[in-house]
Amino acid sequence: xxxxDDYDQQxxxxxxxxxxxxxxxxxxxxxxxxxxxxxxxxxGVYLQLHAYMLRVAVxxxxxxxxxxxxxxxIARKYDKGYGHFTTRQNIQFNWPKLVDLPDILTDxxxxxxxxxxxxxxxxxxxxxxQFAGASYDELEDPRPWCEIIRQWSTMHPEFTYLPRKFxxxxxxxxxxxAAVAIxxxxxxxxxxxxxxxxxEVMVGGGLxxxxxxxKTICEFLPKEDLLSYLEAILRVYNQFGRRDNKYxxxxxxxxxxxxxxxxxxxxxxxxxxxRDSVLHLPAEEIEEIQAHFNPPAFEVLPAHSSAYSEKVSSxxxxxxxxxxNVREHKQQGYAIANISLKPIGGIPGDINHQQMDLVxxxxxxxxxxxxxxTHEQNLVLAHVKRDDxxxxxxxxxxxxxxxxxxxxxxxxxxxxxxxxxxxxxxRSIPLAQRISERFGELDRQHDIxxxxxxxxxxxxxCTHHHVGHIGILGVDKKGQEFYQITLGGRADENAxxxxxxxxxxxxxxxxxxxETLINTYLDLxxxxxxxxxxxFNRVGETPFKxxxxxxxxx
Amino acid sequence: xxxxxxxxxxxxxxxxxxxxxDGQWHSSVSQAACVEKGEAAENxxxxxxxxxxxxxxxxxxxxxxxxxxxTLEPVRYRELIRTKGPSVRPDLGxxxx
Numbered sequence: 345x346x347x348x349d350d351y352d353q354q355x356x357x358x359x360x361x362x363x364x365x366x367x368x369x370x371x372x373x374x375x376x377x378x379x380x381x382x383x384x385x386x387x388g389v390y391l392q393l394h395a396y397m398l399r400v401a402v403x404x405x406x407x408x409x410x411x412x413x414x415x416x417x418i419a420r421k422y423d424k425g426y427g428h429f430t431t432r433q434n435i436q437f438n439w440p441k442l443v444d445l446p447d448i449l450t451d452x453x454x455x456x457x458x459x460x461x462x463x464x465x466x467x468x469x470x471x472x473x474q475f476a477g478a479s480y481d482e483l484e485d486p487r488p489w490c491e492i493i494r495q496w497s498t499m500h501p502e503f504t505y506l507p508r509k510f511x512x513x514x515x516x517x518x519x520x521x522a523a524v525a526i527x528x529x530x531x532x533x534x535x536x537x538x539x540x541x542x543x544e545v546m547v548g549g550g551l552x553x554x555x556x557x558x559k560t561i562c563e564f565l566p567k568e569d570l571l572s573y574l575e576a577i578l579r580v581y582n583q584f585g586r587r588d589n590k591y592x593x594x595x596x597x598x599x600x601x602x603x604x605x606x607x608x609x610x611x612x613x614x615x616x617x618x619r620d621s622v623l624h625l626p627a628e629e630i631e632e633i634q635a636h637f638n639p640p641a642f643e644v645l646p647a648h649s650s651a652y653s654e655k656v657s658s659x660x661x662x663x664x665x666x667x668x669n670v671r672e673h674k675q676q677g678y679a680i681a682n683i684s685l686k687p688i689g690g691i692p693g694d695i696n697h698q699q700m701d702l703v704x705x706x707x708x709x710x711x712x713x714x715x716x717x718t719h720e721q722n723l724v725l726a727h728v729k730r731d732d733x734x735x736x737x738x739x740x741x742x743x744x745x746x747x748x749x750x751x752x753x754x755x756x757x758x759x760x761x762x763x764x765x766x767x768x769x770x771r772s773i774p775l776a777q778r779i780s781e782r783f784g785e786l787d788r789q790h791d792i793x794x795x796x797x798x799x800x801x802x803x804x805x806c807t808h809h810h811v812g813h814i815g816i817l818g819v820d821k822k823g824q825e826f827y828q829i830t831l832g833g834r835a836d837e838n839a840x841x842x843x844x845x846x847x848x849x850x851x852x853x854x855x856x857x858x859e860t861l862i863n864t865y866l867d868l869x870x871x872x873x874x875x876x877x878x879x880f881n882r883v884g885e886t887p888f889k890x891x892x893x894x895x896x897x898x
Numbered sequence: 899x900x901x902x903x904x905x906x907x908x909x910x911x912x913x914x915x916x917x918x919x920d921g922q923w924h925s926s927v928s929q930a931a932c933v934e935k936g937e938a939a940e941n942x943x944x945x946x947x948x949x950x951x952x953x954x955x956x957x958x959x960x961x962x963x964x965x966x967x968x969t970l971e972p973v974r975y976r977e978l979i980r981t982k983g984p985s986v987r988p989d990l991g992x993x994x995x
Contacts, residue, residue: 396911773984
């Protein structure tokens with residue numbers, strides 16, 4: 345993992361003291377709310393429905409056990425005993441007091457964490473594959489590149505006041521688990537014809553009220569040119585992006601309006617000016633950052649373990665957890681363990697302080713002290729010895745963290761919605777809970793197979809509902825909560841925006857509607873191996889639409 | 899006649915509060931000063947937004963309410979949630995008291 349150098353620590357510490365002074369000046373009246381608001385937002389402090397909310401950056405979703413323990417401590421000392429992992433791999437605390445926030449940030453800085461650039465029209469936390477550095481299908485660990493982007497973009501003076509917020513994602517594997525195509529910039533590590541590794545660069549992806557899939561403007565960018573090319577993109581966006589209309593200010597609108605080819609031309613022109621500048625990345629600096637992410641000291645383990653096989657055969661509950669939550673690791677004898685934050689009927693992404701402490705302990709005991717957060721609001725221990733999985737599972741189970749539902753229908757993603765969020769139009773969590781309870785029975789989940797349901801409480805689409813296999817958008821219709829369903833979206837390497845299937849459904853109707861869609865799929869699938877998405881792509885929306893609304897209706 | 903009260907978030911802890919007849923901010927909507935929508939409401943909002951109150955709360959605004967003094971309830975669900983707490987966590991917010 346990356347460790348702060350003196351500059352990083354000084355930068356964070358100085359920022360906290362600035363913020364402490366700003367809070368004091370707000371409380372004394374020297375700063376008005378109008379003056380203070382942008383300052384608190386730059387430090388990740390929002391004002392939500394019930395209280396302030398602090399969003400803490402988890403850079404590219406990687407944290408160590410000490411950091412997780414500090415989250416537990418903050419949840420206990422300053423908040424209400426829990427935190428919420430977000431769809432951007434960050435963590436939010438929902439009840440901090442303004443007067444405590446400088447102290448919270450100080451406590452975070454002690455474990456090399458901060459909340460800088462988790463809000464505002466700046467470059468946000470770069471997200472990535474939660475299995476980075478562990479997965480069998482990876483070409484290269486993407487996290488050093490995320491860290492290089494983090495260092496370049498942190499307090500970048502030119503990009504602190506962009507037309508709108510700016511999000512990047514990087515994948516190092518061809519199987520895209522980072523949803524790169526729906527980010528302002530998506531980077532995909534790939535090989536060129538000579539076998540060298542570089543980046544495919546996509547721009548202009550994004551969801552919200554104008555959902556778009558990113559367009560590739562560079563098929564292969566040499567690694568050493570990454571920062572100069574990103575800077576060129578940001579410069580073009582900063583210059584030509586719209587500032588007159590908040591809803592048209594994201595880079596996707598610019599790329600759409602002028603076209604990807606023209607946008608690429610502008611970037612190339614700008615890039616030529618700065619390509620050989622200080623932004624050119626020398627190999628030794630890349631290696632220095634990469635060294636922070638060297639693989640841990642894996643043991644040499646046999647390909648087969650009879651002890652493990654015996655546990656799988658003798659304990660059905662464990663076997664289900666392995667089947668659903670454990671993924672193949674690139675290192676023989678090791679496995680990737682998904683920790684579900686989606687207990688049946690629970691609040692997606694929420695975790696209490698005892699669970700945080702437990703995960704920190706288990707990371708130390710079983711996974712080199714490292715933890716990942718996922719954009720699907722779960723956690724991952726990325727490097728667990730296969731022979732330790734049974735002990736790990738037992739400990740997780742004691743704390744309600746062993747729900748065996750990774751990738752299944754109850755592993756649904758939901759934003760805080762109207763229960764917390766000042767922007768929301770409707771609630772998301774209660775709907776997620778009802779769907780989870782409706783489909784909670786594990787045999788039924790296995791029968792349904794892999795599927796992603798994503799629920800957003802407003803059109804800002806924090807859960808990426810447009811690219812859910814089933815997407816659900818909450819809307820306010822004359823004071824009542826209604827839910828609009830989209831079908832057939834996907835966020836992977838074949839990313840696609842789902843189609844709105846028909847008129848919005850009431851709170852009372854929507855869970856039944858999801859069940860109707862599932863039953864329709866089960867009836868028409870060719871065999872048990874055909875997933876919901878595959879079946880939808882084969883037959884189209886009509887059978888699903890007719891099942892929901894009746895034949896011939898819209 | 900549409901009745902309105904003024905709500906805001908308290909500056910130091912961010913909690914939802916309501917402007918009372920006594921010129922103080924209260925945690926319960928039932929203690930809010932209730933006025934008719936229009937000039938009376940705007941005048942009350944001007945008081946609630948003065949310099950002194952800006953040191954106590956953030957962003958005062960008017961909301962529609964129904965019921966009588968003592969049993970006032972916001973009309974919009976969003977505001978109702980603010981008077982109680984998250985509907986999914988009855989142990990949190992004002993509803994837990």
